Amino acid sequence: MSSPAIPRRDFLASAAAVWAGGAIATAAPQKPWQPVSDRKIRMGIVGYGVCRFGADFSFQHHPNVQVVAVSDLIPERREGLMKACRCDTSYESLEVLVKDRSIEAVFVATDAPHHAQHCIEVLKHDKHVFCAVPAVWGSIEQAEQLLETVRRTGHTYMMAETSWYRPDCCAMRQIYQADGFGQLIYSEGEYYHYSPTPIPSFKGWRVGMPPLWYPTHSTAYHVGVSGGRFTRVSCIGSNAGFDAFGPGANAYDNPFSDEVALFETSDGRRSRMLMCKGVHGLVAERGRVFGQKGWMDGTEYHGTLKELPDTAQPPLPPGVAPGGHGGSHGRLADEFITAILQDRRPAIDIYEALALTVPGIVAHASALKDGESLKVPQYHRPG
Template identity: 40%
Template sequence: MNLKSNANKINRRDFFKTAGIGATALAIKPDMLFSRNMKRNRKVRIGIIGGRFGLGFQFQNHPDCIVEAVSDLIPERRNDLIRTYRCSKSYESLEKLVKDPKVDAVFIATGAPDHARHVIASLKAGKHVLCAVPAAMTIDECHEILETVKKTGLKYMMAETSVWRQRMISVKQFYKEDAFGNFIGFAAQYNHPGLETLYFENGEKTWRHGLPPMLYPTHCTSFVVGLTRERLTEVSCIGWGDNDPILQDNIYNNPFWNESAHFKTSNGLPFSVEVNWKGALRPSERGEWHGDKMSFIMSHGPMSSTVLVKAGAKRIKDDGGFDVAENSVEEYNTPNWWSTDMLPEPLRHDSGHEGSHTFITHEFIDSIVTDRTPEVDIYQALAMTAPGIVAHASAMKGGELLKIPSFDK
């Protein structure tokens, strides 16, 4: 099959060759490829709920989707949604939108503490659901969402951007090739200093005011759960705070700006995760995958490079005179996966969060029209979310080692 990208007209085999990914990576699972030849049902009519994060997606351009309606509590944001999605129908609330019989599915881009309530209401109204991260804020909410998904039989997908970052797609391909060999450990960081600007709106505290870092863990946990599908089984977490007034008075009773967790995976591997809201830190959402054959280390931002470290057989002397393996380190140039036939042509362009938004748009719509399970389904979503909830509980107990519940079938 000679499938070409819009931008540079290279075929898939040439694209993989240029990207430095071998032939076995061509065996992408079928649902990651876009094909107009596949039997497809009628177009999905979607409702977009939430006029901030909800503005950054491409449903109006997907060939199998129609934006039927939009909603936000605030009129200005509602108007932004109308303009972005070229949709004339709007509702003042989610509760009104989900009563619309023409709406098949919804994208919930509301505040994190409302996700569980909004997801459950939408599912009970008969709508497929795509929801922003995290899936839930408590373990009880995790159970409630899971039971509702199971009872309704409708599709649920979490819009985790890290699963579809361009470098993460490369990691998936290397993993399919067995380029890493045996994994020996993982690390991830989400540094987002400066979020205090979103803590207040019109003089009122927002849901972000005092949010515990590990209640927003999925940008990190997805780097492992979204790759190997293994589970995080236990955790010890340490928090840091400085007695700032925000940390002394918030609805979460959270005393921490930053939290650092050490997880154990179901394969017995270590996984270090940091979520940091404050400090002299480089803003980043990054991961490291360490193997006995190769490691993939994401850059820390514009002043560093993503690198591959490959195990060497030779030994050399270090500057202390000791033998050390001569491992090679090479810069990795990430392909623009969004320019390939992984997406329908109207979506083959860059988008938010390192090109992930068009992939999320397509994954959700395609899972409905082809009646398949989305990549980040309810089980994956909870496996990415629940570990952070338990990690914060550990931090509140001074780093006590805690078990993480499983929500799998």
């Protein structure tokens, strides 16, 4: 008898072990959150599925947000989202909600296959958009369409990649920016989610899904640390023996429950990224970086840098909970709102979002070709 899948909402990452000879990259007492404006962004929130993400990022508690409308295709979920967000107005679909001219920004927490389509619809209606991962679902053409729409409309787009604000990734990014690694030699990102039976999903989109179409929890441990890019990939896939995977077993004709990819990076180095559903009982998101001057696994730094920078996660507004995935949810929401208020690009803008997402699409294509080395498209920020 198969063990049940471990729910995403119940995921708690284990703390990294402390090894001799390292310095713990913890910070002094955290500086308080500072408001940048007293204006409230009028938001709509769409999607209240199995993960309940629509309400789990604390937009309804942010001092610079007023949630004015919500939506979910399923009436019971729509009612639940209204209650969770303390909102009196709901619409039966995203397509109806975006016609509300009073809404300035929308959180797209819908099913992954519709992320790009829904974000494009939001942007076309002159609204900013905050989107759950991944940015697109298995389609490079959709990636290009989404990028073109963001460029044309000029509105703020941010993808909510949670690893970006995990304690270890935050610390690695600050150490990298302080030159604590020097040139990176190698990096790793890992997302394990033991799923012998598929997690419930709208119209079964998770059943048999290609693992590295959902790559961003892993790829953040390179892109989100150094800002580097993946340029080529060779990937190998395997099946842990689950019934949902195999030729003809799913809508994707995908045979793999597990994929491990070796990327070439924009600085000519190597990076290993994986997404595995078959490792018994394991649910984890983690990464490691190795450089000429030092390395990190978890929040512990080993290297030549003597004065460590402040490596704490960003402070949270009053009332905003850290949320799941290592306390990343509230911080992602605050970054999106602050970027709008300051009229600047958010940390995970469309270029970072595609750099995190598209390499996984190409990696799966490589796995289907027995590891053939394939080129990864590049999306360059103007200027």
